[in-house]
Amino acid sequence: MEKTINAHTDQMVDVLLARMSVREKAGQMTQITLDMLLVGEMYQVEEPHRFDEQKVKTALIDYQVGSVLNIAGKPYSRDEWLDVISHIQTTSINTSRLGIPVLYGIDAVHGTNYTTGTTLFPQEIGMAASWNPALVKAAAAITAYETRACGIPWNFSPALDVSRQPLWPRFWESFGEDTYLNAIMGQAMVEGYEGDDLSSPYQVSSCLKHYIGYGMPLNGKDRTPAWIPERFLREYYLPPFEQAVASGARTLMVSSGEINGIPTHANDYILKDILRDELGFEGLVVTDWEDIKFLHTRHRVAADHKEAVRIAIKAGIDMSMVPDDFSFTDHLIELVEEGQIPESRLDESVRRILRLKFELGLFDHPVLRDDANYDAFGSQAHRQTARQLAGESITLLKNENARLPLAADTKLLVTGCTANSMRHLNGGWSYTWQGQETDTYTKGELNVLNALRAHSGEALVSYVPGCTYDQVLDLDEVRQAAAQVDHILLCLGEETYTEFHGNMDDLNLPAAQVELARAVIATGKPVTLLMLQGRPRIISSFVDDLESVLLAYLPGNEGGNAIADVLYGAVNPSGRLPFTYPRYANALVTYDRKFSEISPIQNSRTCYDPQFEFGSGLSYTSFAYRNLWLSQPQIQATDTLEIRVEVSNTGQRAGQEIVQLYLRDEYASITPAFKRLKRFRKIHLEAGQKEVISFTLYPEDLCFVGHQLEWIMEKGSFTVMVGDQQNTFELI
Numbered sequence: 022m023e024k025t026i027n028a029h030t031d032q033m034v035d036v037l038l039a040r041m042s043v044r045e046k047a048g049q050m051t052q053i054t055l056d057m058l059l060v061g062e063m064y065q066v067e068e069p070h071r072f073d074e075q076k077v078k079t080a081l082i083d084y085q086v087g088s089v090l091n092i093a094g095k096p097y098s099r100d101e102w103l104d105v106i107s108h109i110q111t112t113s114i115n116t117s118r119l120g121i122p123v124l125y126g127i128d129a130v131h132g133t134n135y136t137t138g139t140t141l142f143p144q145e146i147g148m149a150a151s152w153n154p155a156l157v158k159a160a161a162a163i164t165a166y167e168t169r170a171c172g173i174p175w176n177f178s179p180a181l182d183v184s185r186q187p188l189w190p191r192f193w194e195s196f197g198e199d200t201y202l203n204a205i206m207g208q209a210m211v212e213g214y215e216g217d218d219l220s221s222p223y224q225v226s227s228c229l230k231h232y233i234g235y236g237m238p239l240n241g242k243d244r245t246p247a248w249i250p251e252r253f254l255r256e257y258y259l260p261p262f263e264q265a266v267a268s269g270a271r272t273l274m275v276s277s278g279e280i281n282g283i284p285t286h287a288n289d290y291i292l293k294d295i296l297r298d299e300l301g302f303e304g305l306v307v308t309d310w311e312d313i314k315f316l317h318t319r320h321r322v323a324a325d326h327k328e329a330v331r332i333a334i335k336a337g338i339d340m341s342m343v344p345d346d347f348s349f350t351d352h353l354i355e356l357v358e359e360g361q362i363p364e365s366r367l368d369e370s371v372r373r374i375l376r377l378k379f380e381l382g383l384f385d386h387p388v389l390r391d392d393a394n395y396d397a398f399g400s401q402a403h404r405q406t407a408r409q410l411a412g413e414s415i416t417l418l419k420n421e422n423a424r425l426p427l428a429a430d431t432k433l434l435v436t437g438c439t440a441n442s443m444r445h446l447n448g449g450w451s452y453t454w455q456g457q458e459t460d461t462y463t464k465g466e467l468n469v470l471n472a473l474r475a476h477s478g479e480a481l482v483s484y485v486p487g488c489t490y491d492q493v494l495d496l497d498e499v500r501q502a503a504a505q506v507d508h509i510l511l512c513l514g515e516e517t518y519t520e521f522h523g524n525m526d527d528l529n530l531p532a533a534q535v536e537l538a539r540a541v542i543a544t545g546k547p548v549t550l551l552m553l554q555g556r557p558r559i560i561s562s563f564v565d566d567l568e569s570v571l572l573a574y575l576p577g578n579e580g581g582n583a584i585a586d587v588l589y590g591a592v593n594p595s596g597r598l599p600f601t602y603p604r605y606a607n608a609l610v611t612y613d614r615k616f617s618e619i620s621p622i623q624n625s626r627t628c629y630d631p632q633f634e635f636g637s638g639l640s641y642t643s644f645a646y647r648n649l650w651l652s653q654p655q656i657q658a659t660d661t662l663e664i665r666v667e668v669s670n671t672g673q674r675a676g677q678e679i680v681q682l683y684l685r686d687e688y689a690s691i692t693p694a695f696k697r698l699k700r701f702r703k704i705h706l707e708a709g710q711k712e713v714i715s716f717t718l719y720p721e722d723l724c725f726v727g728h729q730l731e732w733i734m735e736k737g738s739f740t741v742m743v744g745d746q747q748n749t750f751e752l753i
């Protein structure tokens with residue numbers, strides 16, 4: 022059946038392609054931003070937004086551009102989106118020569134975040150902290166539903182960047198530092214977005230980004246050089262893309278960075294040999310924003326823009342996110358006319374673009390399908406999933422003297438710069454690119470302070486701001502208010518940002534926030550630190566003086582409610598860190614450290630001394646591990662290994678535990694890591710309940726990328742670690 026449909030689609034693509042001119046093909050490979058169709062200048066669209074029909078004609082009829090993306094500086098309601106998409110599709114289909122629908126793309130990275138009234142979930146770093154792929158898949162499915170409800174069929178998500186450099190301003194847009202966790206979460210999102218049938222009115226095409234090595238800029242700044250040996254690239258960065266491609270992901274966006282001196286947009290080895298030939302990716306490859314031009318202006322591998330177009334096309338891109346003129350299209354046409362690029366090369370790309378448009382059903386239903394109903398758009402049920410995911414992401418990092426949860430009648434002082442705004446719950450990519458106007462678009466939603474007041478009543482929750490991001494406010498007022506309460510919730514963290522706007526030089530928290538922390542600690546009242554942030558800002562100068570610490574990442578619109586749920590115990594925290602929380606700004610070592618990073622020479626310091634470990638996080642109950650059992654003490658290269666472990670809830674309340682299985686190859690020709698995550702499972706146990714959890718390891722789980730850049734395994738001892746249990750086996 023599947024085969025027949027594919028063959029039919031291919032036939033329709035071929036028929037259309039045969040009728041297309043070079044100009045029309047180059048047009049299909051062009052993607053422009055919405056500003057290019059509206060009245061006003063680029064980045065200064067006139068209010069109220071309206072189409073500039075001359076611009077529409079140029080783009081959709083004269084150039085027949087294949088794709089449009091983005092918002093023009095502000096979000097739309099669902100109805101506004103439907104008007105926008107209808108106008109674009111009607112023009113393109115009814116007026117252009119071939120009547121090809123436009124492929125509209127958007128960043129819906131934590132919910133349909135460029136539409137008002139939708140459901141906003143935690144950002145990816147928080148999703149990863151839930152260690153609950155089923156819930157992440159459900160969130161992605163809701164995002165697909167609400168995005169398609171706006172007539173938009175293409176989502177630039179998930180990011181599979183494996184961010185191992187916490188300074189990087191897009192750290193929070195990824196699933197953290199571990200390869201396996203990225204791969205599992207990435208697959209969950211792709212499945213949630215694409216479902217089984219892309220033409221369904223409730224699914225969208227995903228877009229894997231940013232391929233590849235984007236998450237590891239050496240200096241921590243966005244879009245700057247990465248130096249990643251190929252061995253390392255294959256072992257740590259490629260697997261999430263490989264798994265997502267195997268799960269059927271239809272499109273992929275190229276990284277704006279460079280690896281080992283080669284901009285990824287110019288790297289045919291990465292874009293063709295690895296992506297197409299090895300991974301077997303057959304879908305559409307789109308550039309990132311302006312990146313072909315950047316081959317000339319930033320990376321300087323092309324002496325002019327036309328040369329840049331030639332290089333990128335040769336390297337294997339299918340569509341250029343230009344996004345603000347038609348220079349790519351013009352150059353591409355010239356290059357074909359001059360014989361520098363064969364027309365057949367355009368055919369390859371256009372085939373992929375048209376195929377996706379057919380698969381999405383855009384030729385039949387360019388805006389919405391008549392049989393679809395979107396009653397659940399922004400519904401209570403969708404919000405409930407967001408609240409659950411936010412609740413499951415929140416990570417209890419410290420809880421001395423079982424200070425949390427708070428009793429219902431606790432008199433609470435809320436203070437700090439992240440307490441009283443929706444902006445700090447959502448981060449960037451929220452209503453606008455930098456997320457700075459979130460409070461304007463979320464009237465009626467509950468920030469941390471308001472959610473706590475809604476929960477406990479105004480009388481029990483007082484508030485003094487104490488500081489802004491980097492300015493101390495009235496500390497005396499804080500001290501006076503503190504004298505009246507039983508407990509202080511200190512809300513610190515970051516402003517909103519993404520991409521280069523979030524570049525910074527120092528992971529330390531601004532001095533003003535540390536000063537507020539010191540002031541509240543000095544009151545002698547118990548203090549809970551709540552961090553709302555996209556990357557781990559250093560708290561080592563005061564964290565030892567706190568009894569309890571909650572990390573909420575960027576939990577989305579339901580974050581305030583979820584924080585109240587956790588603080589008062591309606592939800593037992595089950596989030597676990599998806600990255601290593603550093604103790605010092607300049608000591609950034611990931612959990613999968615090498616032995617040379619943990620074995621000090623003589624009296625030197627160890628390199629690995631984090632504030633909180635990858636995978637760590639507490640619960641209001643306690644769990645104990647026993648009897649780690651392996652099916653065999655010795656295995657051969659083709660065997661599988663069964664592993665069982667007994668986990669019990671030894672505390673007083675029900676809770677969720679994340680059973681994490683790590684493996685260590687004791688000796689290997691490439692220095693082995695101290696441990697690598699191989700499996701995990703999130704389980705629910707009632708107080709006193711015990712369960713035996715089983716895992717299976719396959720031969721490939723024992724492999725690493727060897728000197729010859731191939732996955733290999735070597736005989737010898739391996740150690741399996743689960744909780745505080747460990748056991749060894751031999752590969753013979």
Ligand code: BGC
Nearest residue numbers: 090091128177230309310520
């Ligand atoms: C970002 C991408 C995003 C694209 C389209 C770029 O600047 O790097 O992540 O998908 O813009 O908005």
